[in-house]
Amino acid sequence: MKQFLNYINGEFVATDKTFEKRAPVSNQIIGMVHEAGLAEVDQAVTAAREALKGDWGKLTTVKRVEMLYAVADEINRRFDDFLEAEIADTGKPRSLASHIDIPRGAANFKVFADIIKNVPNETFQMDTPDGGKAINYAIRKPLGVIGVVCPWNLPLLLMTWKVGPALACGNTVVIKPSEETPGTATLLGEVFEKVGVPKGVYNVVHGFGPNSAGEFLTKHQGVNGITFTGETRTGEAIMAAAAKGVRPVSFELGGKNAAIVFEDCDFDKAIAGVTRSAFENCGQVCLGTERVYVQRPIFDKFVAALKAKAEGLKVGPPNEPGVGLGPLISAEHKEKVTSYYAKAVAEGATVVTGGGSPKMADELKNGHWVEPTIWTGLPETATVIREEIFGPCCHIAPFDTEEEAIALANNTTYGLATSVWTENIGRAHRMAEAIEVGLCWINSWFLRDLRTPFGGAKGSGIGREGGVHSLEFYTELRNVCVKL
Numbered sequence: 001m002k003q004f005l006n007y008i009n010g011e012f013v014a015t016d017k018t019f020e021k022r023a024p025v026s027n028q029i030i031g032m033v034h035e036a037g038l039a040e041v042d043q044a045v046t047a048a049r050e051a052l053k054g055d056w057g058k059l060t061t062v063k064r065v066e067m068l069y070a071v072a073d074e075i076n077r078r079f080d081d082f083l084e085a086e087i088a089d090t091g092k093p094r095s096l097a098s099h100i101d102i103p104r105g106a107a108n109f110k111v112f113a114d115i116i117k118n119v120p121n122e123t124f125q126m127d128t129p130d131g132g133k134a135i136n137y138a139i140r141k142p143l144g145v146i147g148v149v150c151p152w153n154l155p156l157l158l159m160t161w162k163v164g165p166a167l168a169c170g171n172t173v174v175i176k177p178s179e180e181t182p183g184t185a186t187l188l189g190e191v192f193e194k195v196g197v198p199k200g201v202y203n204v205v206h207g208f209g210p211n212s213a214g215e216f217l218t219k220h221q222g223v224n225g226i227t228f229t230g231e232t233r234t235g236e237a238i239m240a241a242a243a244k245g246v247r248p249v250s251f252e253l254g255g256k257n258a259a260i261v262f263e264d265c266d267f268d269k270a271i272a273g274v275t276r277s278a279f280e281n282c283g284q285v286c287l288g289t290e291r292v293y294v295q296r297p298i299f300d301k302f303v304a305a306l307k308a309k310a311e312g313l314k315v316g317p318p319n320e321p322g323v324g325l326g327p328l329i330s331a332e333h334k335e336k337v338t339s340y341y342a343k344a345v346a347e348g349a350t351v352v353t354g355g356g357s358p359k360m361a362d363e364l365k366n367g368h369w370v371e372p373t374i375w376t377g378l379p380e381t382a383t384v385i386r387e388e389i390f391g392p393c394c395h396i397a398p399f400d401t402e403e404e405a406i407a408l409a410n411n412t413t414y415g416l417a418t419s420v421w422t423e424n425i426g427r428a429h430r431m432a433e434a435i436e437v438g439l440c441w442i443n444s445w446f447l448r449d450l451r452t453p454f455g456g457a458k459g460s461g462i463g464r465e466g467g468v469h470s471l472e473f474y475t476e477l478r479n480v481c482v483k484l
């Protein structure tokens, strides 16, 4: 049986407390995860602190950048190993993991290596009261030890999205992968070892949140900053932990994202885009669409076309050709998603398609499968329109005017992402200006340039990462004022 070990100070570390990792496609045990206790978390944080003072802290930026390039190259060399680990953990289609998750895992190291190499320092020359001059310049110092708390939906992509810039800036990291997806973070330990990154720079501690590795890590006073992607309620708990020691946090939290489809859109592109945004990764993407608003003249045509797309999605295991929809991550998450399916019906939804669990072959029947689901006819107060479900489902409602579409999109405590579908350029810009989100896609969805600011407005997060914005979190600026 596979053992998922912690990775602390350059060593793979077993513990005597383990928990099961089950395959989402079959619910069969695929390995045992070694849970880190207080002692292991403390060892990992101590190792990360020591590495800051040791070889890693002394490396030049050029050398550090070379190492991060080597990490990316090694991920690409072991592409298939990462692909298998990601697929085993999540059950997502091979086509998806091989196009998005693994390439982004490597890119996250290269992009931030390039950024740190090229970022200029800020300088200001000033007049001084004695009639002379002074020059100010700001230098960037690493924040220190970064606690990285990760979710299970895009495990390698989201973990490296934080580890890449953190290390590029000269920090060290202790990662707490989701208990559901221990695979790729553990494998990355082998990559760091192979490349020769000094011990203690990259550490992984496995476990759960409360009263386990997640809580131990975020409460540890040796951690200088915490970056987290996941549920808003977890963000609140982590923020409370970070308050002690007044440590900074960077949060990317939940969403209840709207797609706005105008009658002047390119219809086929809009349908293809909303199909992806509602159902990709089985709806387990924080940027995904769970609320669709369609201008009334094309409402019926749109509902019929999205229904056809949803019904055309092949549900199945990662390696089956043509599969578009994998399983949900866990039995617990399936319970949650299907409870929303039931609530939608109880609150009076018209079920356009789906609403249940598909019949699967015998070897897959215990997997966490659900049908892609579309509802119409609910009031804006309905639970499935208000709460983040994180499943392959959406509600579609009609609207008449631009103003009404804006009000509907903004009628949520979240503010992560939106997509607007229109061929009217003026309208597109007006919508981008008015919808309260961190990310607005026009005639596209999940099109990512890693240099751009990424994060949520309102309840969807704190701060922005991406490009130079990541440096704001992962470094401290020190101003140096030189009197001439």
Ligand SMILES: NC(=O)C1=CN([C@@H]2O[C@H](COP(=O)(O)OP(=O)(O)OC[C@H]3O[C@@H](n4cnc5c(N)ncnc54)[C@H](O)[C@@H]3O)[C@@H](O)[C@H]2O)C=CC1
Residues within 6 Å of the ligand: 149, 150, 151, 152, 153, 176, 177, 178, 179, 207, 208, 209, 210, 214, 215, 218, 229, 230, 231, 232, 234, 235, 237, 238, 252, 253, 254, 255, 285, 286, 333, 336, 388, 389, 390
């Ligand atoms: N990207 C997103 O927006 C994501 C949202 N979710 C949503 O969250 C729901 C719950 O999924 P979970 O995996 O349980 O998400 P979660 O937010 O509870 O867990 C994410 C990470 O935080 C850790 N964690 C949990 N409680 C913690 C605490 N008190 N202190 C420190 N670390 C803690 C977990 O162990 C995991 O590594 C899902 O049903 C989904 O709706 C889940 C994953 C990603």
Ligand SMILES: O=C(O)/C=C/C=C(\O)C(=O)O
Residues within 6 Å of the ligand: 151, 153, 154, 158, 161, 229, 230, 252, 284, 285, 286, 287, 448, 454
């Ligand atoms: O960084 C990206 O491109 C994707 C981010 C997606 C999430 O943060 C998520 O689904 O949680």
